[in-house]
Amino acid sequence: MKALLRWIALLLAAAAGLQLFFVVRIALAASIDPQSTSFQRSEAWRIAQQGQLRWRQEWMPYGRISDNLKRAVIASEDGSFSNHDGVDWEAIEKAWQRNAQAEERAARPKPRPVTRTQLAPPAKPPRIVGGSTITQQLAKNLLLSGERTMLRKGQEFMLAFTLEKMLSKERILEIYLNSVEWGEGVFGAEAAARHYYRKSASQLSAYEAARLAVMLPRPKYFEKVPNSGYLSGRASTIVARMRGAELP
Numbered sequence: 017m018k019a020l021l022r023w024i025a026l027l028l029a030a031a032a033g034l035q036l037f038f039v040v041r042i043a044l045a046a047s048i049d050p051q052s053t054s055f056q057r058s059e060a061w062r063i064a065q066q067g068q069l070r071w072r073q074e075w076m077p078y079g080r081i082s083d084n085l086k087r088a089v090i091a092s093e094d095g096s097f098s099n100h101d102g103v104d105w106e107a108i109e110k111a112w113q114r115n116a117q118a119e120e121r122a123a124r125p126k127p128r129p130v131t132r133t134q135l136a137p138p139a140k141p142p143r144i145v146g147g148s149t150i151t152q153q154l155a156k157n158l159l160l161s162g163e164r165t166m167l168r169k170g171q172e173f174m175l176a177f178t179l180e181k182m183l184s185k186e187r188i189l190e191i192y193l194n195s196v197e198w199g200e201g202v203f204g205a206e207a208a209a210r211h212y213y214r215k216s217a218s219q220l221s222a223y224e225a226a227r228l229a230v231m232l233p234r235p236k237y238f239e240k241v242p243n244s245g246y247l248s249g250r251a252s253t254i255v256a257r258m259r260g261a262e263l264p
Contacts, residue, residue, distance in 0.1 A: 038159055038175060042182050045158075045191060049075050053195050055157040056203055063201055070200065072207035078190035081205050082220040086189060087261040088229035092254050094150040098185060098262040102176035108147035151176045154192045185264030193217075198231060199239040212242075226254040 052060075056073075063069050090097045096104055148156075155175035160168060179188055198208035205217035205228075213224055220228070230250045231238040238247055 035174075039178060039182075041159060042175070042178055046183050046187060050158065050191060050195065053158045054160060055162065055197070056195065058162065059197070059201070071203075072201060072211060073194075073203040074206040074210075075194050076204065076206040076217050078186055078193075080216075080218045081190075081193055082218055082225060083263065084222045084225035084258070085193065085205055085209075085217060085220050085228060086263055087258040088222070088225040088254055089150070089189075089193065089232070090263070091257040091261040092226070092229035093153070093232060095257075095261070097150050097189070098264050100149060100151075102149060102151045102180040103173055104147065104149050107149070110147065148172075149176065150192050151179050151188055153196070154188060155179055157195060157197075158191070189264060196232060198228060198235045200236055202235070202239075222255050222258060223251060226251040226258065229254055 060069060060071065063071075094100075094104065094107075096107070152172055155172050155178075156162075159175060160172060183191075194204040194206075197203055198205075199211060202208055202211050208228055209215055209217040209220055209224075212228065213220065227247060230247055238244060241247070
């Protein structure tokens with residue numbers, strides 16, 4: 017029993033130490049630009065394992081990033097960014113409802129082929145919709161692993177609240193835009209603008225910014241299909257929404 021209690025005490029101490037580490041990292045991020053994120057380090061290792069390390073990233077201060085990109089990312093990723101406390105519970109509830117409906121449709125029996133030679137197309141897996149805020153995405157990329165577990169999601173919520181308490185909205189958006197992935201080894205707004213448009217992030221037009229914002233959920237995929245009809249159509253929708261996007 018004593019040995020078990022010692023192990024429990026050690027686990028609790030380790031958990032407390034990890035939380036303290038997270039808090040210190042967030043406190044430092046208030047005034048020191050993060051050199052890398054947990055996600056970037058894992059991506060750097062993965063790319064290096066392939067025999068070459070292609071890497072583009074250049075920190076751009078908040079004031080030098082085009083307002084077009086700030087508005088586009090908020091309009092596309094987190095419309096209530098300036099008002100929530102780190103987690104948008106309404107968006108999460110809507111995402112759960114959409115995912116449940118998608119799974120229900122996928123589970124419905126499909127009609128059989130008319131003949132043996134006429135094969136039915138394979139069923140597409142349901143598209144999973146997320147409800148994560150920009151703050152949650154930053155918490156995950158900055159400090160956590162990419163695993164999908166309830167424990168990791170709970171930690172993400174806690175870190176999102178901590179980020180909102182210790183950092184300003186402007187600083188959260190600044191770090192997010194400078195660290196988010198926009199392609200294979202392409203991180204941050206400046207690297208993305210140079211990579212796709214051969215210009216600075218301060219010079220992006222509304223439509224260019226909207227295309228970059230639409231890429232965010234699947235940057236590596238859209239990097240390979242730059243002429244995607246979905247990318248163009250969705251970007252036009254985001255441009256129309258940008259006027260209503262509230263900047264911090």
